[in-house]
Amino acid sequence: MPRLIITILFIFFAYNGNAKTIVVRADKANAIKNALAYCTDGDTVSIEKGLYKEQDILVSKRITILGKDYPVIDGVKKGQLIVVVRDSVIISGLQLQNTGRSSMTDMAAIRLQNVKSVSVINNKLVNNTYGVYLQNSHYCLVYKNTIRADAQDELNSGNGIHAWKSTHLLLQSNNISGHRDGIYFEFVTDSRILNNTSTENIRYGLHFMFSHKDVYTRNSFINNGSGVAVMYSKQVEMYYNTFRHNWGDASYAILLKEIADSKIEHNLFDKNTVGIYMEGTSRIQVLYNEFVENGWAMRVQSSCDNNVFEKNNFLSNSFDVATNGTMMLNTFNNNYWDKYDGYDLDKNKVGDVPYYPVSMYSVVTERVPTAMILYRSFLTDIMNRVEKVMPSIVPDKLKDDNPLMKSLKLR
């Protein structure tokens, strides 16, 4: 897709007879700014290898900026680096580093401001407050960028890719680490997020609010401070993502709050404190996911309704499901639970007795968190066994009527 865009643009330039290529070298101060002042629509600005100490480079013409061997544009901790205010600009092959830090403006390495069809391809963004900042921009592409920082705390740091009030974005194959949030969306709709890796961010690997109709596919969110948080959105689709080792006191692989009509399918949740935490969510399909070695595979609060959990694998989790009430308006069906010890007399590969995924001890700790001190004690084992024989505390509506006898092959 991005290659196609580039090819099309090249063809366009080939027919545009006036287009010229301007080569920029790091021998004078403000070399890039001077070149930009000189060029016209359709030109290519080719930046040679070197160190350019420039800030607030305003791109107001329809041009292509190409770096050769990653020339370094250093903001020396003052101001922003590149601000794009014109449509169809391409920025590629640059290393952008050291933006300023300010509480008044969000300092970004590349800021796209009210533009369309801008591509940011193959850049290295190092130690910036914000990496790529898309503001009221549409049909933009952010592809194969490496975005790295070492943020220390939430207050003084920014997000790797930050999008606000934008539509139809494509974020693909970016590698983001060490920011506050890896990818942050607010009021972003109809966008696709593919193949990105977001690791070791101090807050969320992915964070979005009020962002409807977005698709997240094959992304990895690993080792982030609090995993992924998703709030107040509709028609979100998440497929084949990996959520791994979001492990800590307040960590979730995904935190869903006020989400509706969405799909979460074929994802892997591995070694998270909580796999999926749900609050006030409705009509979500959770299918074909694998939950492995999480503290809690799922915490489904009783404010959730009409969610469907089917054909998932639950393997080696400390607790499969926890909930805070007795009301349960969701459907669990056809999942594989490794803790299921029922039987299958008719050999149809579906257990004959229902499985209650909420253990008694998990109900107890939900009501009285201090009881966690008794985790793995002999008493709690006995309590769970007794409760299995004669359920009394466990929410009896939360059950899987057709638990599978064998785990599903999902990957």
Next chain:
Amino acid sequence: MKTIMKYVVADLIRNKVIVVYAIILAVLSFSVLSIDENPAKGLLSLLNVTLLFVPLISILFATIYYFNSIEFIELLLAQPVRRNKVLLAEYAGLTISLSLAYLLGVGLPVMIISPNLAAITLLLSGFLLTLIFTAIALLIFVLFKDKTKGIGAAIAAAMFFTLLFDGLLLIFIYSFNEYPIDKAVLGITAFNPVDLARILMLLQLDVAVLMGYSGALFKKFLGTGTGSVYVVICMLFWVLLPLLLSVRVFRKKDL
């Protein structure tokens, strides 16, 4: 004292029960560790075995052994030896054999299959539990004259520490839920060596986070090195107190 200890150890090894105990533990550990691909989970299963069986077997076997060797003790006391020396030598001989059996039975498989800090912690907690429950058995021996009553008391003590105590603790937590009881709960666990051993082990594993999730105090206090040191010190107290108490009682006991 050394000579008496040697006799006790020799007697126990001839007895073969200790050897069987070690072999059973070894077979159990090997099977548990090799079934599970994840060694951390195997260690957790072994922890359950340790927490349940080590106290029970240590206290029962020790009580029965003390009561059975009462004639031997009386014979020794007819010689010019001090009472507490005889008693402590009996204790030391028994503890050495039982903890050797545990360390060989569980330690060898664990060290071969997954040698790490968690494994060492498991061995440490099992070892301390053996020390503690043989000491409690000694206290039971000096307190009761009748063998049947003594064994009954041993079973009751084992049940109390493995099961009943946690039940009472849970009731306490449930009833005082509204109050800030985190510190109190931490303090109360010090009164149960089995809980202490469990916490000591869990702190070494990833699942410690689950504890932190429910209360910052658990994480803050227990999650650090101080927590582990505190637990070990509490357990050492659990060895010393019954020992000192039984020596005091035995000194004045009418045999």
